[in-house]
Amino acid sequence: MNKFALPFLAILILMANSCADDDQTFDDDAVEILTGVDLTDIPYDPVAYDLNAPDSFPEMEIPADNPMTVAGQDLGRHLFYDPILSADSTMSCSSCHLPSASFTDNEAVSLGIDGVAGTRSSMSLLNIGYNFNGLFWDGRVLTLEEQALLPVEDAIELHNTWPNVVGKLQESEMYRTKFRQAFGIANSDEITKELTAKALAQFERSLVSSGNSRFDQVINLPSEDFEEDELMGYQMFFDLNGVNDAECFHCHEAPFFTNQLYINNGIENVPDLNSFPDIGYGAVTGLPFDNGRFRVPTLRNIEFTAPYMHDGRFQTLEEVIEHYNSGGHNAANLDTNMRELNMTEEQKAALLAFLKTLSDPDFMENPAYQNPF
């Protein structure tokens, strides 16, 4: 049969059925009845959000079901800073992710609304939208939309329920307007936890480097050069020119200064793979070889995000450098790039100087990322 026959026949049959019974009536019970506030008088005119990312960055992949808009980013920013998300309205996402600390909180571990301490350090959200290999220190969720759902109901963190949060958002005239402007919903009943998470994800995706760090300027502008110590540190970091290799770039590769993998960098002294106090990635994969492995964090703005490591055990970058210089504690899954580096004091200082070229104060001071309240 010709390949056009079946589709044409199907169309004709559908046409026949559409005219078959003019007396058909609708079943009212099948229509969802919304009892909330009608929002259709509020204009919905989405404008695409410009990430304004540095040219040297890959293009951020945005999920098709959550395109970034100006209104969406704004809604997400409000939600991010609003303690409405917590059970007692005392804490928000920003309580642990402060712009002044490159969206960490400068604590070894964070405290929740009940004063209970978590077990891991708050991770920086800088460039988090480029992540493609899992979120959190252990990679337990894949997308920002999934991640945003968890802290609200985490008993240690915001200790709330999503029905509570959604109820408050639906009652708020400001949020009804912003949800309408962001997502085009027709009724306040359509404010859901999923839309809330999408808005938060849009805000988090907007957190992108300014491109004005010294490192970015030197790499991208012919007129800029490293200082002598910064240059030595750069060469050590990237294993260039036969200088004493610090092996850093193997995990902290440019442009994001993370390879987004999960490694054991030897901070824990354990007799075997089953003895790690925090098994990290191993809890997600179920593989013993992944025990004690954690996500490689970004080094951008590392100067502002002390303390360091998943549990905040190192207070200063000098301590971090000393750790890597030592080669770390051996383990079956110790990353093979870890080895004694035998750095001189001059080389350690040079490495520190280079790390500071990754500082981007413009990012932290960007008005688009600040508390709107």
Add this chain to the structure above:
Amino acid sequence: MKNLIFSAICLFSMLAFTSCDDDDNLQEGVTTSLALNFNAKYNSSDLNSASLTYHNYGGDKQIRFQRFDFYISNVSLYRNGETDVTELIEIDYVNLDDKNVDTKNVASVPIGSYDGIQFELGVVEDYNNMSPGDFSSGHPLSTNYWAGWQSYIFCRLEGNLDLVGMGNLEDEVGFTYHMGTNDLLRTIQLSKPITLTEGQAGDVDLFVDVRRALFDNDEFWDIESFNQTHDPSDSDHVLTATNIMDNLTKAISIE
């Protein structure tokens, strides 16, 4: 009445279209899916990277692996003496770090008979001259870039060599072999009849014998003396990287 008229139109249309049948066009554009399975081996055993699986490395020595991954470019099926090429994959990343099989699924491959499969091991020059900023996040080339070599890392092979075979960490030497630069791009061509039929998903198994990558001229590579390939200005590093990539071309087979 209206239904009767529409039914008549349907019947007439069916007859009209049927009379224009041309069975010779049926095979054109017929495709099926194809799974390319990259299997990591150590001789005939599974590689089992990222585990405490040890393999013999000559004498008392034994070896285990933590990472094994590589880029593939311009993957295609060929026939008629390679003059007829069906492109499958332009660029992808085979990750055998923590699994023994990485499958690349190709959705629409024309059915028919092929003589074999070919691909580049690494990143072709046009792409290798680019950098992560030229791609979207999540693209295989948005990561694995080595600024010092101005190249992508074509292949990573990392692990630990146990010098005395007792399974004690203190007796081990870690090795990190990272291969890249345009000079180390290698072409792989594997001859095997491959037939893809309508309505049946194709399946091709490729095997990478890591032992073969480290064993040449009747001896294992001296990992203890040459355990890194990081410095392009170091002739030992370059020699090691070149040897491993050359041996990898002989280590890949099809069944």
